[in-house]
Amino acid sequence: MYKMLDGNTAAVEAMKLARVDVIAAYPITPQSTISEKLSEIVASGEMKAKYIRVESEHTAMSACIGASLTGSRAGTATSSNGLALMNEMIVAAAGIRAPIVMPVVNRAIATPWSLWCEHMDTMSQRDLGWMQFFTQNCQDVLDYTIAAYKIAENKDIMTPAMVCLDGFFLSHSMQKINVPAQEDVDKFLPQYELTNSYLNPQDPMFVSNVVGMNDYTEVKYQQKVAMDNAFDVIENVFGEFYAKFGRKLNIIEEYKTEDADVVLVCMGSMTGTVKYVVDKMRAKGKKVGMVKLVVFRPFPYKYIYEALKDKKVIGVFDRNSCLGGQYPPVCTEVIAALKGTDADIRDYVGGLGGRDVNPSNIEKIFNELLDIHSGKSYKHTNWIDLKENPMDSREVFKYV
């Protein structure tokens, strides 16, 4: 059935269709309507679940971990500072192997205070043992969230997952979405079942006590193996999803890369804009292409290698400043994936704090990459949408 939904409501629909048993949510812009809508449909009886109105995101994740280990499919959603506050419990959920699926509405972390889209929140959590899926549109939000439950709860994976949607660009934009029927989702997604660690007085075990130096490495290695296993499981689940619902989900998506001289790698809602610019420039005879990363954790390095191994010039767009690092995170990963090739890989940072990633900036990136490809130039503008005279911004503080 088609519905007009914004990204947040698409996430709510997915959680409802996944029959989440326990919800613990705390409001934060731009996630708030997820918290609101979930509480509304639980109160009305449309969704059969327990809703815990928690006093912080830290508690939200703590409660989800407790509920998850006690045999309930647990759900929460957050954004920005909320995710940062959860940080400690993000690590705990992964280590305790609680397969929680969490929509994260991407927003910059203060300070400076910003309510708007950026990937710093999820990027700062990237190595803590959660899978991360980045969505391009509201249909993606619904589809990848449903698929994420099946992947996260697979017995060879048992690893939590974030489904990332760009704040406001997706969370608050209404789009036409194909919402699957409950009975089809029920057939696709089996009941939540714990087989390894659980809290059950009839079969007592103590979960998550101290692990000595003789065991810790191996327990962490098990998490690594789960991440390594994830690609096969993701491919299978995406295949089943396609068979059931007729929509193709991807680990990465290549767009007009085959004969492209230069390719831009990017994630999230900006990929729609990039596709538009690719088409526009192709019409002028410029051979440009795009690779969209959907799965960022585990990082699909083999897929990236296969897609880009023959490309000579590649740009990578990070919606995240990487302070003090040589390259921002997506670019770092792409460089690592293409190690051994002679690709010239250029890092671009932009779209911070909600600044629109607009077609003219994407076109500028492609033109720079094409110039590098043809040997006309060597330079690129790595902070692509920076205003002139950036050091004069907020000068009232500068001279205090």
Next chain:
Amino acid sequence: MYEIIKDSKGTLNHGISACAGCGMELLARCVFDVLGEDIIIVIPPGCAALLTGMGAECGIKAAGMMCNLENTASTCSGIRASLDSQGNDHTTVVGFAGDGGTLDIGLQSLSGMIERGDKVLYICYDNEAYMNTGIQSSSATPFLASTTTQPAGKPTVKKDLVGIAMAHDIPYAATASLHNIADLKKKIQKAKDTDGPSLIHVLIPCPTGWRSDPADTITLARAAVNTGVWVLYEYENGEVTVNYKPKELKPIEEYISLQGRFKKVTEEEKAQMQKIVKQSYERKIAKLEK
């Protein structure tokens, strides 16, 4: 990977690695005795984490988990909601945390749990400092007690946990002491039977942190009550019952002279301490019996 060996008496194994004379271990045994096997227990890192053992070895024959330091109450809330969603109204969800994990870093999470009315039994074993990390001051450390972060003595008095819970109008809260096990067990049972959040705050003499003789644990628990340092009372459906009032308060000397943590207290400070203890005892009784 977690093996539970089921051949000792009671829920808590013998021979666990608590310090000699540890009051927390005695409290834990009382808690398990009263609550039985149908429980899920949540323990944060701290002294009680010793009971959970290490790696494949575990001292507790009950379903439980170690949470993080500040989220005992929130983890319990999640477990309770999960059991409720499965129609399980018989399993007791119990949080068992120290004073640091309760009164300092865990206060927000506990406040949330109580305010929401989540049916969780929360027990705070209060040994009055971060003992497991090496005797650092917490907000439960008493006036002038010397700790590794305040070696000259803490200049402020301790936080009133049950008072905070009462401000939430918690259905059941009580203080308890190890020198009166019958009273303690009765309170645990009452808390278990409460349809909503419940809290028991137990003063736990700690030979390691209080620098007292392990043989004096019960003596100290009794002295705390008889000197007015620790008041035994219950708050039940809005009504307060003071469980015990000494006919006459014993001098503070009887309590502090047995403890190394008050060794540096001067005569002048001792007088000041005596004044504060007496004043706060009288104020508290007056307030509770109002």
